[in-house]
Amino acid sequence: MIGATVTVKELPGTGSSANTYGYYSVTLPAGHYQISAQFMGYAPQVQTVNLNQSQKIDFQLTEQVNELKEVVVSSQRKNENITKLQMGVQKLDTKDLKNIPVIFGEKDVLKTIQLLPGIKSAGEGSSGFNVRGGATDQNLILLDEATVYNASHLMGFFSVFNSDAIKDISVYKGNEPAEYGGRLSSVLDIKMNDGNDKKLGVSGGIGLISSRVTLEGPIVKDKGSFIISARRTYADLFAKLSKDSTINNARLYFYDFNVKANYRINNKNRIFLSGYFGRDVLGLSNTYGIHWGNSTATIRLNHLVSDRLFSNTSLIFSNYNYKINVNNGIEMNIISRIQDYSMKQDFQLYWGNNNTLRFGINSTLHKIIPGIITAISDVDLKSMTNKHAWENAIYISHQYGLSKKLSVEYGARFTTFSIMGPGKFYTYDSIADPRDTMTYKTGQFMRSYFNIEPRVSFNYILNDASSLKASYSRNVQNLHQLSNSTSGSPTDLWIPSSNNVKPEISDQVSLGYFRNFCDNQFEFFTEIYYKKLQNQIDYKTGAELNFNENVESQILFGKGRAYGLEMFLKKKYGRFNGWISYTLSRTERKFDGINNGNYYPARQDKTHDISIVGIYELNKHWTFSSTWVYNTGNAVTFPTAKYQIDGKTMMFYSNRNANRMPAYHRLDFGATWLVKKTKDFESSWTFSIYNAYGRDNAYMIRFRNNELDPTKTEAIQTTLFKFVPSFSYNFKF
């Protein structure tokens, strides 16, 4: 249980919290102690120990049943947010995830994190998100340590994460610990469920457009467990009912599987296997089809080297690819793929209370086929030339309590990124024509980049209920996504740093004030941040991004800056809980040749962003929830004039992103009806309505001649979703 706190009753202030593998370490003088373990939403457990030598104490926390929740009396260590060093991090409770309404009723991690401060939606119904002014490709999305390159199903209306298969979600907003790296803006670290090691169980849900089922149980009781989750949408089955054969011949679905198993070999060794496989299929009769999907696999070994030294070894594989097939007499295929083979070794050394050293190495081989277009029908992926890149990192970080009030974590990540042969590399002249071609052999290094990424954070505890935190971190990104759509398309292209593309670099400083009220019932924080970005990517006017061998010649490099204020107030306990989140921010870019080289707002710049979430438990059977969101519209470019060419009206554009989309706001409702809950069987219904007051939110604005009076032009707004109801039936036995 990640982040569960362990405290010692006899020595207040002493304790620890479990690491990402549920492992903890506390150093105490010999004696008789009562040690308790707690985790929000779970019943605390206390064990009495007589300590005269090193001991291993395991806790099994169970989910609190409803009746108990009302009588929970706050005990120590509910102020974890105050005492913990880390800032700019947000954990999402999987229990909140269950209750918050989302579109189409499909519980969704990526939609729910967008309700937190500093994390903004990339568009209506989109699973893409922007963290502190970063682009959507500047988020590192990890599923059991494996990178997920495209987290969207069905054009982003769903995320690839099946919430039934997820145990823990953390988002680091740019100041992540040194063990993470590779993206500028954030790390979204998702851990899969381990499965129940006590008894076999089945759970699932049947919804309007998708169904899911999960099977979990022990491999060997108390020693190992497994979980298998599967999900499929059936929008295409509804499409079949349509009389229009264009629609009823359409293929439109996705499916995904999550599999995980773990086994405790002995007290010192535990092994985990986890995998994900998902596919999207979209097609119109036989003439057009697109398939895309991710697959990941992780093998992990936890090993206790000694009482104080914990080791984790992981072997990771990740794959994302898409294939577009067009067949209108002549066949055409477009193929793109990115593959990672990775090895990770982490150590945690518990020197003493509040004195921990973390260090490790990480090595990844990236193989990239960046969008190839071919007229051959059966393309052998093996025969295609990959771009090879080798990424290595060593990190070290030390967390230390300088005094009872002041603690510090400092460290650095040393990274190398090398682009290698075999392959051809080009240099370009000023008009983007290839100037030189260089051919490299297998394994030959073409270009390497070395970077040091320092990270430091401080926490000064003012008192039991408040603290001040500060941090600085540098992040480097060597894989860059080229996208010519806003909300993310499966055909977005990943390219590595190369002789033409330099690594992106960000430096972020942030300062935060954390305060709890009413005996930790309310949690409040405010953070300010300033971020400087180097080697940001944009495209030349009229850039041809797709299927262009010389795509690197179409890129412009520039600077960026982002700054903002985030506020968050959460009521954590009780029948009524929820939060208010507010972000005031600005994010700007500066490129030679765009807007005369002046700073201009990035597309994702949204001045105000507000989310209000409320969850109310009426009684044992009914829970109601509601969310309301408001944000300033994206920065966009509207025409400043029009003209005529070949009898057609054309739009004239001046400054990039000088205009705003209309403000976005929306209210959603959700309700959960727990029909039956016994030890052996549980069933519930969930209902939701998306955009309950039917706000016409602008998804897109187009400009055209009025159809009836062609001497006039007009602006047309497209709205995607209004009053979208949904329901689903969930069961567990």
Next chain:
Amino acid sequence: MKHPIIHLAIALLLICSFSSCEKVIDLKLDTSSPSIVIQGNVFDHDGPYKVHISKTVAFTEPNIFPPVTNAKVTISDNLGNSETLKESSPGIYISSALKGKSGVTYTLTVEAEGKTYTAVSTMPEPVSIDRIYIRKSEVGNGREVAFDFHDPAGIDNYYRVIEYINDSLKTGIYVGNDKLYPGKIITFALGSSSIKKDSVLQSGDRVRIQFECIDKGVYEYFRTTRGNSDQSTSPTNPTSNISNGALGYFSASTVRQDSIIYR
């Protein structure tokens, strides 16, 4: 020969059509100072050829574009010929003796309001239409007008197609290249046939196609006009082959035409 992204857009549209809706909105738009717009064409058939010169207007104004009069418009070629065009009506300049030829490079010079604008375009070799026909739509149930042509091997070719329905320009202008199918027979399907059963075409309509071979600069201009009127990406002005910041294009192209009655 449609761009695959267009297919993706069609597919997306299908998904969204389940619940999306559209409406006309009022937007407060900025207005930039008027810019000059030049469109000039030289074809391989007999002249006169036209050069249109006009100005931009604010988005809120009616679609009446002020002509630029009294400009000095010259078209010269690399064989030493040069002709100054006459203003036949305000903003429209026409040639008299000039005759377009494949392989010849033409230079357009416009002197207007104290500024000089130039553009260069080379007329490619002609490609003829093999046949025009009506077939089942590649997407959906409708029928569509398509035509075949044989792409000459060994050189990069760029094409422009303009579709007229009953002699009025209806659905638009398309450009393409032979990158994927060099030296092959290429089929081009026209956009008038919608993806739904109800085509915009009525039985008895005459569909005429103007099929042009254009040079790379003109192809780039039309390629970069895609997405000119929506906000799905950051829209920009198309890459013009005319100097000094003028909008529009100058093209020397070969033209072949054919037509079919839609039934």
